[in-house]
Each structure stands twice: as C-alpha cells, then as structure tokens.
Amino acid sequence: MLAALLALLLPPASAFSLQPVASFFYDESGNVVRQERDTNGDGKMDRVTYYNPTGQIERVQQDINFDGRPDMFLYYENGRVARQEVSSRNDGKIDLWEYFDGQGRLIKKAQDLNGSGRPHMWVYFENGQPVRSEEDPDASGKPRRIVHYQNGKVSRIDEDGNADGKFESVSYFENGQLVRKEVDRKQRGQPDLWGYYRDGQLLKQEEDLRGNGKVSRILYFEGEQVIRREEDTSGSGRMDLVEFFSGGRLTKRLKDTKRNGKWDIVYFFKNNEIAREERDTDGDGYFDLRIYYEGGQVVRQEADTNQDRRIDVWVHFHNGQRVEQLEDQALKGTITARYLFKNGELVAQEKVADAPPPEPALRFGSIDDELRNMQGL
8 A cells, every 4th residue: 555645856946936846655664666767847747667576667658748647668677677668650559569688678569560569570689789570561470571691781681572482582782782682583482583792883783584494694894784685595404595785775785506515696786777797607707797787687698608708699689589690600899790580480590790899898707706795805
C-alpha cells in the first residue's frame, strides 16, 4: 500500500506557479516505489520511474511529445536498461523495440514498419555495429530480406522476392559498394543470372539460359546501355554469336555458323537494319563473300573465288532476285564476262573486253583484323 505523498520538488522561486516538478511515492517501509516528474515545466507529470524493493530502477515511462500519453518505455535489469520501447507515430502503438546487454550496449533493434503493432524489421549488433538485419514485411516469421554487415558496411543482401522461404537473389558488396549480384530466376535452387558492378553501375551480366549451370549469354554495359552481347546459341559451351551496339543500336554481329570455334560471318547494321555482311565460306580465316542490303533485301554481292582477297564476281539484284552477274574470269581486276537473269533463270551471257568493275573494288580482309577492329585494338 502506497503511503501519502511525503516529498515534493518545487521549481525555482522565480517561477510564476508553485507546481511541483517531481513527486516521490513510498511504500510502508519508506522505500521509494515511484517517481513522477514534469520535465518541461508545464505542470503535467510526463515521466514516471518505477523502483523495485531494492531501490533499483525497474521501469520508466515517458511522454516524449507531451501529448498526455506515454510513448517511451524503458525496462531495467540489475540497474541497467535492458529494453526500450517507443511509439513514434503518436498512435499509442509501440513500433520500435531496442534490446541491450548487461553493459548497456545495443544488441538488437526491432521496428514495426506498417503500424500493425508487430515488428517487421530486426537489426542485430555486435560492439555497437550492425552485423545483420532481417525484414519480414508480412510478420510471417520468415524474413524476406537479410542484410549482412562487415565493419559497419553492407557486405551481402539475401532477398526472397516471392515469399517462398528461399532466397533467390544474393548481392555482394565491397566497402559498401555493390560488386556482384546472383539471381535464381527460375527457382531451381541455383543462380542463373550474374551481374557485376563498379561504382554502382552494371558492367557485365551473365546468364544461364538452359539451367545447366553454364553461362550461355553475356551482356556488357556502358552506363545503362548494352554495348556488347555474346551468346552460345547452340549449347556447345562456346560463344558463337557476338553483337556490338552504339547508342542503344545494333552495329555489328559476328557469328560462328559452323559451331567449330571459328567466326565466319560478320553483319553490319545501320539504324538497326542490316546493311552488309561478309562471309568466310571456305574457313581459311579470310572473308570471300560480301553481301549488301537495302530495306532488308539483297541488292548486291561481291565474291573472291580464288583466295587472293580481290573481288572477281559481282552480282546485282532487283526486288530480291538476281538480275546480273559480272565476272573477272582472267583474274586481272577487270570484267570479262556478263550474265543476265530473269525470274532467277539465266537468259543471256556475253564476253566483255576488260571492262572496269561496277563499284570500287574493296579488298577482303581477315577475320582477325575485323575482331581487332570490333574490340578497338
């Protein structure tokens, strides 16, 4: 049973009122059991401290926004704060919990993120620094996002985007900066997408398109745009297609059509439409067939039939059909024969007395040279 109020603490004599700033309550043995305090001098007690029979603080509750309702609670063990609870939304519901060890160091913090009255985010501390945080937005007991820390900085983030209890996305950090991200997009228990970052920017992305654990597509980025794409279209374990982009538009495509590890066709694009292609038809490492396009249709072909890197056959097309073929049968750099076609059928042929080529004779180059040119070497 509490005794009557035995002591009052009064404000300075210069104050306009004689309202007490603190009141103490005692038990029958003369031990303080409760203290009430007015911390802002408005005449209302806004902080209450409870003591156990040994005189140690047991609990403190305080109205920190002075609205007449307590919104911070401190719980003590052996004279030290063991837990703090706070209602930060002024709705009377606790939404922040903090736990301390015997030395008063913060070891765990929980937060209610949506006003449900249940914690949805937990942060764990060691030596005053966070080591792990867990987010459970549905309060299901299974965290959807776990953040790991090292020396106070984020080192890894595990995410369960579909709430199935499995983390399908893992991000790795160095010095607090994202450097790699792995994603299991098909929920197979292993990553099939890898992203590599520098200064927060995606540099390279690798994909496993077949679910066999092998990289079958690689994208390279500059800023937010793809500048190069490599793909293993056959599943052989070797990249057989490479594409280059500029300003978000496809400019070149290199293919290994025979899937033997040798590039044999390069395509050139303008405004995302094919403009030209060059082929190595005999596998000697040099192009020997050149095809020009307009509006997606073949308009001209040039060929080297004797591996001297010079053009000796010119073919012209109209509406996608061959209409004329010119040949340098003497291999002297001049036209010596002409063939005419209609509906794909040969209709006429004639000898020509060393006529000049219809277009400038651009020599064929090597595939290695084209590769070096593509890569800016």
